[in-house]
Amino acid sequence: MTAIVLHDLGSRRESRAWFATAARAAAESGDPQLHAWVLAREAMVPLNYGAPRAAAALADQARHAAGTRPTAAAVLAAAVAARAHALNHQSEQARAALTAADALMNRLPEPERSDTWLTYGEQKHHVHLSHAFTTLGDTRRAQESQQRALELSAPTSTMTRTLLNIDAAACSHHDGDTEQACRRTVAALTALPVDYRTGLVRRRALDLYEAIPAQHHHEPAVQELRDISVG
Structure with a gap:
C-alpha cells in the first residue's frame, strides 16, 4: 500500500524500493497470485513515469506468475501489459494483451470483482482500457471506457x-482538436487543490504537452497547458 501511495505522489525511487520489499515478501509467501499482483502494480511505476519497456518486462513477469486462471492479478497484469506495449508503439502486442485482459475479465469470479485493493472490478478495468486505447489512438473505444469508468467512479475518486x-x-488532440485538448486538461487540473497537482496527474498532463508538435507551442x-503542467 505504501508503494502505491508513493507511486501516486510521484516518488518513483521510494516506490520501487517498497515494491522490491513487497515482491520479496510475496514470493516468500508461496502465493503466486499475490506475487503476480505486486509485480503488476510495480510495473505501473515505470509505465507511468517514462519507462514503458521496463513496465512491459515486469508485466510479463506478472502474467507468467499469475498463470492462465481468471484471477484479479491475471487481468491486472494483462491490462498493464497492454498499456506498456501501446506506449512502446507495439500495437499488435497491445491489442493481443487487451484481448487477453477482456477474456479473463469475462471469466473473473464475482468475489474477485469487489472493490478492494487486491481485487479487480469493472471500474478498474475501464480505467486501464481508457489509457491503453487512448495511447493506441483508438479514440472511440477509449471514450467508451472513459464514460463507463466515470459512471462507476465515486465523486470522491479525485485522481x-x-x-x-x-x-x-488526449483523444481530442489525437482527433485534431489540440486547443480543446489543452483547455480540457487545464480545466481538469485547475479543478484540483494545488497540492493534488503533482505526481501522476502532473506527469500525464506533461505527457500531453510533450505530444503536441513544437510549432504549436x-x-x-x-x-x-505548459504553465500548469511544468509549474
Missing part, C-alpha cells in the same frame, strides 16, 4: 476522475 479527463483530452492554450 482517477482527473486522469480519465486527461485521457479524454506558441499558441495560448498550449502555453497555458
Whole structure:
C-alpha cells in the first residue's frame, strides 16, 4: 500500500524500493497470485513515469506468475501489459494483451470483482482500457471506457476522475482538436487543490504537452497547458 501511495505522489525511487520489499515478501509467501499482483502494480511505476519497456518486462513477469486462471492479478497484469506495449508503439502486442485482459475479465469470479485493493472490478478495468486505447489512438473505444469508468467512479475518486479527463483530452488532440485538448486538461487540473497537482496527474498532463508538435507551442492554450503542467 505504501508503494502505491508513493507511486501516486510521484516518488518513483521510494516506490520501487517498497515494491522490491513487497515482491520479496510475496514470493516468500508461496502465493503466486499475490506475487503476480505486486509485480503488476510495480510495473505501473515505470509505465507511468517514462519507462514503458521496463513496465512491459515486469508485466510479463506478472502474467507468467499469475498463470492462465481468471484471477484479479491475471487481468491486472494483462491490462498493464497492454498499456506498456501501446506506449512502446507495439500495437499488435497491445491489442493481443487487451484481448487477453477482456477474456479473463469475462471469466473473473464475482468475489474477485469487489472493490478492494487486491481485487479487480469493472471500474478498474475501464480505467486501464481508457489509457491503453487512448495511447493506441483508438479514440472511440477509449471514450467508451472513459464514460463507463466515470459512471462507476465515486465523486470522491479525485485522481482517477482527473486522469480519465486527461485521457479524454488526449483523444481530442489525437482527433485534431489540440486547443480543446489543452483547455480540457487545464480545466481538469485547475479543478484540483494545488497540492493534488503533482505526481501522476502532473506527469500525464506533461505527457500531453510533450505530444503536441513544437510549432504549436506558441499558441495560448498550449502555453497555458505548459504553465500548469511544468509549474
